[in-house]
Amino acid sequence: MSSLFPALTDSPADSPAERPALRFGERSLTYAELAAAAGALAGRVREAGRVAVWATPTLETAVGVVAALLAGVPAVPLNPKSGDGELGHIVRDSAPALVLTAPGTELPPALSGLERVDIDVRERAPYAPAESPGSAPAGITAESPALVVYTSGTTGPPKGAVIPRRAIATTLDALADAWQWTGDDVLVHGLPLFHVHGLILGILGPLRRGGSVRHLGRFTAEGVAHELNEGATMLFGVPTMYHRLAEALPDDPALAKALGRARLLVSGSAALPVHDHERIAAATGRRVVERYGMTETLMNTSVRADGEPRAGTVGVPLPGVELRLVEEDGTAITAYDGETVGEIQVRGPNLFTEYLNRPDATAAAFTGDGWFRTGDMAVRDADGYVRIVGRKATDLIKSGGYKIGAGEIENALLEHPAVREAAVTGEPDDDLGERVVAWIVPTDPQSPPAADDLADHVARRLAPHKRPRTVRFLDTLPRNDMGKIMKRALKHD
Structure with a gap:
């Protein structure tokens, strides 16, 4: 090679x-x-x-x-x-x-x-x-x-x-x-x-292109603004970083101007809430591009620089990557209607070779015809855009006969002005099988929103069966180094 x-x-x-x-x-x-x-x-x-x-x-x-x-x-x-x-x-x-x-x-x-x-x-x-x-x-x-x-x-x-x-x-x-x-x-x-x-x-990418990378050491809005004002053309970040930028923008017109100079703003490693997409776009005139990948597959999809910057999606498969959605029994979903939820499976030259010293885990990760089971659940629009709704293990909620993705409920909750952070999980329910549980960090801890208000808010934006049946309030959500919410740390009563 x-x-x-x-x-x-x-x-x-x-x-x-x-x-x-x-x-x-x-x-x-x-x-x-x-x-x-x-x-x-x-x-x-x-x-x-x-x-x-x-x-x-x-x-x-x-x-x-x-x-x-x-x-x-x-x-x-x-x-x-x-x-x-x-x-x-x-x-x-x-x-x-x-x-x-x-x-x-x-x-x-x-x-x-x-x-x-x-x-x-x-x-x-x-x-x-x-x-x-x-x-x-x-x-x-x-x-x-x-x-x-x-x-x-x-x-x-x-x-x-x-x-x-x-x-x-x-x-x-x-x-x-x-x-x-x-x-x-x-x-x-x-x-x-x-x-x-x-x-x-972030490092090997610029070096392969013959370009440059400027690493901040530690992320700050001031550092980002400085580098973009000094000629940087692209910014890579995770949702936590972009959320902090979105929070800072109303009081920092210089930051908005700097972000507006970027050729490309890219977010990854977790879904960027639609609310943050819209706040950044309104303040800077730039849309954040999302991509989707994981350790085992590197990158699978992205919103293209010359494509429609559709908030809430991770774009279309990258060149050379095959992507399909499948039912629980492995049957491929052929109706890309933006509603039918399936597990993402991918195949292509971007995939890893094996799990070191774990032939059992390697075999379990692939289908018989060579597709990698990502464990991520998504819907796909007719034009190929992929919208991830959560992880199969933690974000797929089966309630009242419906398959519900936690991610779309979280996005809806984040559009409520009284919600600063939100996570959604499922917990056992004798009637529904599982009920939707919302974990909320309120904008004003002294005056949290009413549970019924949040449920109605979701029902109006999505569908009644997707509304939270239980709401729990927290001071903060548990996150890992990449800013991903650690849902297994959210304990049900």
């Missing part, structure tokens, strides 16, 4: 050697500097077999991952916020030969048995790339593992999804087609670097 990073490995005449590649705060590397630092490190890890990367939001993490990919060595990004138990499981499961980290970093006891290699981002040793111009390292093919990214482990110990080089290349190229993404784009983001969104899309 061709090089993952042509700007680093092709001949100098064809590469943007002095163009900025990476910037984290005040620290930056040009393409020439990145090639030298990553190339020198690649030479040190080439025989390692597999390496762990202590994935702090720093230049060192980016250089470490790029070096591993240049060397043809699979990298295992480690979440610095993980506890010793989870880290110990990942290290035992993935068996890396060493851990790459920034100098001076104090690593936890779970990593004490690994050889430590400090990353020198200013190393200027002669660069002899493992990747020759236009090609992958010797013996490395499109199917060779590039990354082992561990899932969140909501139903047991985290599983290591083995992501081949083929999946990274095809996903990033499909997104380039969908988003008209070029080497002239400058991306700003403040996402963690231990998962697909922040690392593959």
